[in-house]
Amino acid sequence: MEYKIEKKKAPGRKDVEVLGATFEEGKPEGEELGKWRQKLESREEKLKYLQSGERYWYGKDWYGSEKRKNPA
Amino acid sequence: MAEAETKSIDNASIKMIEKAAADGANTAFDRAETMKPCPIGAEGTCCKNCGMGPCRVPLPKGKEETPKEKKERRGICGATAETIAARNFIRMIAGGAAAHSDHGRGVAKLFLAVAKGEAPGYEIKDEQKLLQLALDFGVTIGDRSNNEIAIDIGEKALAEFGKQEGEVLFLRRAPLKRQELWRREGIAPRGIDREIVEIMHRTHIGVDQDYRSLLRQGVRASIADGWGGSMIATELQDILFGTPAPVLGRINLGVLKRDEVNLIIHGHEPLLSEMIVVAAQEPQMIELAKSKGANGISIAGMCCTANEILMRHGVPLAGNFLQQELAIVTGAVDVMVVDIQCIMQSLTTVAECYHTKIITTSPKAHIPGAIHIEFDEHNAMESARAIVRTAIENFPNRGSNIDIPKEQTNLVAGFSHETINYLLGGIYRASYRPLNDNIINGRIRGVAGVVGCNNARVKHNENHVTMVKELIKNDVLVLQTGCSAIACAEAGLMTPEAAEYAGEGLASVCEAVGIPPVLHLGSCVDNSRILMAATAMVKDGGLGDDISELPVAGAAPEWMSEKAISIGQYFVGSGVFTVFGATWPTLGSPEVTEFLFKDLENICGGMWAFEPNPIKAAHLMIDHIDKKRKALGIDKARERILYDMAMRRELEAA
Ligand code: SF4
Numbered sequence: 047m048e049y050k051i052e053k054k055k056a057p058g059r060k061d062v063e064v065l066g067a068t069f070e071e072g073k074p075e076g077e078e079l080g081k082w083r084q085k086l087e088s089r090e091e092k093l094k095y096l097q098s099g100e101r102y103w104y105g106k107d108w109y110g111s112e113k114r115k116n117p118a
Numbered sequence: 119m120a121e122a123e124t125k126s127i128d129n130a131s132i133k134m135i136e137k138a139a140a141d142g143a144n145t146a147f148d149r150a151e152t153m154k155p156c157p158i159g160a161e162g163t164c165c166k167n168c169g170m171g172p173c174r175v176p177l178p179k180g181k182e183e184t185p186k187e188k189k190e191r192r193g194i195c196g197a198t199a200e201t202i203a204a205r206n207f208i209r210m211i212a213g214g215a216a217a218h219s220d221h222g223r224g225v226a227k228l229f230l231a232v233a234k235g236e237a238p239g240y241e242i243k244d245e246q247k248l249l250q251l252a253l254d255f256g257v258t259i260g261d262r263s264n265n266e267i268a269i270d271i272g273e274k275a276l277a278e279f280g281k282q283e284g285e286v287l288f289l290r291r292a293p294l295k296r297q298e299l300w301r302r303e304g305i306a307p308r309g310i311d312r313e314i315v316e317i318m319h320r321t322h323i324g325v326d327q328d329y330r331s332l333l334r335q336g337v338r339a340s341i342a343d344g345w346g347g348s349m350i351a352t353e354l355q356d357i358l359f360g361t362p363a364p365v366l367g368r369i370n371l372g373v374l375k376r377d378e379v380n381l382i383i384h385g386h387e388p389l390l391s392e393m394i395v396v397a398a399q400e401p402q403m404i405e406l407a408k409s410k411g412a413n414g415i416s417i418a419g420m421c422c423t424a425n426e427i428l429m430r431h432g433v434p435l436a437g438n439f440l441q442q443e444l445a446i447v448t449g450a451v452d453v454m455v456v457d458i459q460c461i462m463q464s465l466t467t468v469a470e471c472y473h474t475k476i477i478t479t480s481p482k483a484h485i486p487g488a489i490h491i492e493f494d495e496h497n498a499m500e501s502a503r504a505i506v507r508t509a510i511e512n513f514p515n516r517g518s519n520i521d522i523p524k525e526q527t528n529l530v531a532g533f534s535h536e537t538i539n540y541l542l543g544g545i546y547r548a549s550y551r552p553l554n555d556n557i558i559n560g561r562i563r564g565v566a567g568v569v570g571c572n573n574a575r576v577k578h579n580e581n582h583v584t585m586v587k588e589l590i591k592n593d594v595l596v597l598q599t600g601c602s603a604i605a606c607a608e609a610g611l612m613t614p615e616a617a618e619y620a621g622e623g624l625a626s627v628c629e630a631v632g633i634p635p636v637l638h639l640g641s642c643v644d645n646s647r648i649l650m651a652a653t654a655m656v657k658d659g660g661l662g663d664d665i666s667e668l669p670v671a672g673a674a675p676e677w678m679s680e681k682a683i684s685i686g687q688y689f690v691g692s693g694v695f696t697v698f699g700a701t702w703p704t705l706g707s708p709e710v711t712e713f714l715f716k717d718l719e720n721i722c723g724g725m726w727a728f729e730p731n732p733i734k735a736a737h738l739m740i741d742h743i744d745k746k747r748k749a750l751g752i753d754k755a756r757e758r759i760l761y762d763m764a765m766r767r768e769l770e771a772a
Contacts, residue, residue, distance in 0.1 A: 100539070103291060
């Protein structure tokens with residue numbers, strides 16, 4: 047995905063650049079309500095999601111609370 | 119109070135219990151009245167494992183047992199009450215683990231047939247879950263087709279059942295500390311079938327006669343269920359039928375339709391019912407139904423098959439275990455098709471009072487008096503069409519004695535672990551972080567898994583609903599499966615509006631995320647999803663390194679099946695404090711009970727408790743959650759005032 051950079055005013059400073067929202071606009075409706083897995087279309091996207099979204103098991107370098115340990 | 123009102127809290131069920139009495143249909147509610155449980159068997163101190171027995175070794179009533187009496191309290195073979203109670207208990211685990219795991223095996227066989235192109239009508243629906251399992255099982259992905267990958271996964275999954283050495287593969291999904299504990303304690307299961315068979319061997323006359331050793335084997339077999347057979351069933355079903363995502367459904371007997379053909383799908387496997395759902399939508403079937411005077415075909419589910427098709431298709435759910443006979447009593451069910459598990463043999467007898475046809479479909483589950491249309495995965499659509507046709511043909515045979523209760527409730531189902539992860543963070547930041555943060559900051563006190571059956575010995579649905587309301591009132595987020603989920607959905611606890619029953623903290627989180635305070639995770643094999651959710655909470659960090667450190671608890675307040683004992687034992691074996699209601703099957707041996715309720719905590723980090731009063735049981739869970747919060751050092755957070763945006767603005771304006 048592409049990250050959007052937004053300019054915001056910060057108190058006591060000039061404009062700052064912040065990372066914009068990453069959620070999709072609008073609300074799902076009708077049949078599509080709740081069906082989120084279809085959004086991942088290609089195999090690459092799906093594998094990437096496993097590595098990021100399901101990183102607790104499939105992330106290469108991130109084990110959450112177990113980060114500091116050797117994998118069993 | 120009318121008599122029926124003492125038997126259920128659900129109005130639709132009360133009406134049908136009354137109608138059954140008027141129609142002369144004998145139900146489980148009547149039988150529970152006329153037949154009391156055997157007090158010796160209920161406490162686990164009756165053994166019939168050999169032809170010298172049955173031997174009954176009950177605790178003396180109303181007096182302390184002398185050491186001499188205790189020494190003499192044995193079976194003919196010399197087995198003590200401890201041995202007998204422990205054997206009985208782990209044979210229940212074997213029965214439950216076998217049921218879940220054989221279900222898993224059935225799914226794995228179908229899965230392999232689909233991968234090989236030998237099961238027309240089925241397909242791989244969730245490629246992402248397929249890839250996930252390929253990573254779990256070490257199957258090469260590369261440029262291979264989904265079917266090629268699936269063949270390898272199917273073969274590896276099937277091999278898990280008959281594996282003799284090593285470890286069940288999904289154990290690797292558990293927190294690292296948990297895996298180490300299982301290995302250290304010698305309770306990591308080697309293969310699924312092996313541990314179940316070993317229970318049967320150890321409990322044969324004259325084999326394992328130390329209750330501690332017997333009970334440890336019970337833990338090992340139960341882990342083979344939760345992290346093995348059940349998890350395989352859940353994961354492969356997700357690949358074949360789709361990983362559940364939130365879906366709006368309706369529930370209770372009011373979903374039956376007076377003017378349409380009513381076909382109820384009951385049992386536990388979604389394999390055939392998925393096809394029935396498709397067959398019932400075929401234009402020629404709808405035409406046939408119209409030619410018989412019906413306005414359409416209405417499919418409704420019952421028990422866990424219902425949970426499966428509800429969360430994937432939004433198919434309405436007619437009720438839970440104790441409502442299966444009552445659905446027929448409406449007089450409006452044209453066919454009830456059943457697969458496996460929790461199907462009352464009396465369905466055919468109740469059906470004799472009405473026009474309903476009972477169809478059995480599993481080669482493993484026949485019932486005299488039922489029609490048998492065997493499910494054949496190679497020709498599933500044909501079996502499905504034959505069943506739908508039978509229902510349509512039976513529509514004109516309905517009698518005039520029809521009464522469909524109007525009660526039905528909305529619910530949101532389909533909260534798989536993957537969906538919870540997604541809902542909490544979105545597609546780019548899926549995460550359990552918001553849940554953990556809200557537990558740490560105290561808005562959510564903890565998480566409870568409330569699962570399990572109905573039990574005709576307790577008021578239908580009462581314990582489930584009372585316990586869950588008490589938990590959410592105290593800011594405990596509740597995850598549910600099975601008949602317990604159905605009970606709470608019927609009581610309206612599975613819609614976002616149910617946040618009104620929740621404590622302020624939990625309600626605020628539910629509102630922000632847009633989820634109900636009580637989440638429906640699926641059928642009883644889907645308790646494996648609760649294990650995954652708990653593991654994700656551990657791995658996300660901030661709440662300890664193991665499931666046993668989390669502020670979580672489990673319960674089955676109306677349990678009755680051996681499967682529930684296996685589930686409870688794998689919750690405990692995974693580190694969760696678990697409270698059962700209704701009855702407890704080892705009370706005849708204080709030593710065995712003590713081992714399960716206390717000593718197991720030193721081995722597994724989790725332990726059992728028994729408390730029939732649902733409010734007291736909920737407070738045992740809350741106390742345990744608070745104990746874990748204290749150990750994590752997050753107990754103070756709950757006392758802090760949490761400022762939301764509105765409060766901050768007010769402060770600034772002041
Ligand atoms: S195994 Fe022992 S306790 Fe059980 S029935 Fe036989 S003799 Fe009695």
